[in-house]
Amino acid sequence: MGVLFTLALFFIIVLHELGHAAAARFFKISTKDITLLPIGGVARLEKIPEDPIQELVVAVAGPAVNLILAFLFYILIILSGVPFDLSQLDLIRGNLLAQFFWTNIILAGFNLIPAFPMDGGRILRGLLGIRMDFLHATRIAASVGQTIALVFGFIGLFSNPFLILIALFVWFGASQESNMAEVKFTLSKTSISQLMLREFHVLSPYDTLAKAVEMTLATQQHDFPVIDNDRLVGMLYRADLLMGLMQKGQEASVDEVMSRDFISVEASDKAEEVFSKIQSLPYSAIPVTDNGLLVGLLTKENIAEFLMFHSAIAEKKSKSFIQR
Structure with a gap:
């Protein structure tokens, strides 16, 4: 019975997360995956709904599934004729329904x-x-969450230690959500042209892999745009280079191993739109074009550095404002 209950519990959690996924799909937002954890589940959406009403609907959908299931189980209890007292909560010795x-x-x-x-x-x-x-709403919601986490933690010190674990989970979850909102807000005001690397090296399709190795060792660049007659024709990623060296040798040409199926962005694009895209990519660099011409490289490291410097500048401004 214990095994049956545990399996059913995870199935209920899956239905809860599918509720979120179905609501998100209604708004044309896909769900990347659903992860089951010891304390619940997580449906990872392609993006957070920008419309607050949409986020409200997607968030409510999960608990709504549980309430619908609770109603159905209550009907089954009534139909089965099993004695049931709503005032008594028993998850161990009670009837399975x-x-x-x-x-x-x-x-x-x-x-x-x-x-x-x-x-x-x-x-x-x-x-x-x-x-x-969105930013101010997230800040307030995160502050409320962290206050609740402190209350849970304090109560847990004198009662159930499990509440301390929940408090930590809530505290770090609120911090992460607040940080992500700050990142989204910052990048929403930033174009790719402000983030991209303007000084970088390129390769020709006819260069050898030996030259690519030489350039990699001589610079800090790992991924190289491949240019033919001023036209971007491919990307030589480090993984492609390593695989090519193992399979074809260093005298093979870049053209033989480069990736022709790659993602590029325009210099005028908003960084926020590209941020989630580059995070899910297996490689760290995306070529940046302007009217079809290569003008820069966008890397995960450059985005991280921009956010780090922006945070330091914002903190300085905040301290100056407080001192006044």
Whole structure:
């Protein structure tokens, strides 16, 4: 019975996450994957809905699935004629249908706590987002979540240590969400041309892999645009170079191993639109073009450095404002 209950619990969690995925799909947002964890599940969406109403609907969909399931289990309990007292909560010795009923009620209630990364935190941000911008809504929601985490942690010191684990989970979840909102806000005001590397090396399709190795060792560049008659025809990534050296040798030409299927961006594009895209790529550099001509390289390292410097400048301005 214990094994059956555990399997059913994970199945219920999957249905909860599928609720989020279905709501997101309604708004044409795909779900990359669903990960099951010991304390729940996570549906990783392609992007966070920008419309606060959409985020509200997607966030509510998960707990709504649990409440619907709880209602269905309650109907089954009534139809089965099993004695059931709503005032008594028993997840261990109760009837299996009653256990599933209470499990869904608890999952819905826990996820409605207004703290990231629970659904309640996203619901709170969605409600706040109707009246204010995304960044300020996230900051307030994250602050509420961290306050709740402190309360959980304090109570956990004198009662259940599991509350301390939940407090840490909520605290770091709120911090991560706040940081991601700051990144999104910063990059939304930044174009690719402000981030890209303007000084970089290129290769010709007719260069040998030996030359590519020489350039890699002589510079800090790992990925090279391949140019033929001023036209970008490919990218030689480090993985391609290593594979080519092992399979074809250093005298092979770049043309034989370069990637012809690659992603490029325009210099005028907003950095926010490209950020999530480059994070999921197996390589670290994307060529930047302007009217078809190669003008730069965008790397994960450069984005990270820009955010680091921007954060330092913003902190300095904040301290100067406080001192006044």
